[in-house]
Amino acid sequence: MPISQITPELVQQFWKDALKEYDAKSVDKDDSDFMKSIATFLDAIKVLDKEDFMKQFTTTIFKTIYRPFKIGDTANYDLWSQITVLVHELTHVLQFKADEVGFTVGYIVNKSSRAAFEADAYGADLEMHYWMYGKLYNIKARAANLKYYGLQQEHIDFAASVLESIGTTITKSDAAVSEVAAWAMDWLEAHGVTPE
């Protein structure tokens, strides 16, 4: 089954199985007063537009993934993006579970830690992209997204180096680096999804 034939039902099943596998849960941002409060706060301090936060960014707090789309509905996110964004966010869930205090404090107060956590999660969706399309995405452009996370060029360059290292490994080998990406690829193959 090529990507064009991925159905909303398959994506819903993927989310259900993946959340169960990693002991996480998912909430629609529109249904969360907590997320609406954060959106208002970020807008007030001019960090991020309220509408952008609510409609474009998926946010993970501890083991809960707040998504700006209804699973299987392609109005905001296409189906493949709904799969890869979950792989990215579940990587944060694993990072949290590995060291709850270290992850939470590090992400909030230490920019280098935040860059490292994001770089590893970007690595997971880099692997998903490579599995599906047989080529790496534009690493520098992806790393540049970190400017929306309050990070500077030195952190963006560091994240790009992490992604280049992972990218070199997966292009020279048949291996997967990320635990979540490996699980997702196994799941997709078991459900008849094949790379393009």
Added chain:
Amino acid sequence: MCRVMLLAAAAIMLVACNPCKPGTQRCTGSIVEICRPDKKWHKVQDCSKLKRTKKLHKCTCELKDGQNKCYCCPQEGVKSNAN
């Protein structure tokens, strides 16, 4: 005994506090590490724990544009407990 413990503590402090140069890359055994902007080493990947492969991998660095670039490279042999 006290002297040994002091030496051990000093050795740990030396390792823990030794800052790296941001952007530097290295192999520590099977682990690929890159130096963060705050001069701490970040573990990027462990070549002995790669998924979806039966091949053995080792950490390798090559010089590119005057900088060490490190990654996992497949080598001869098969993992004993492939996943």
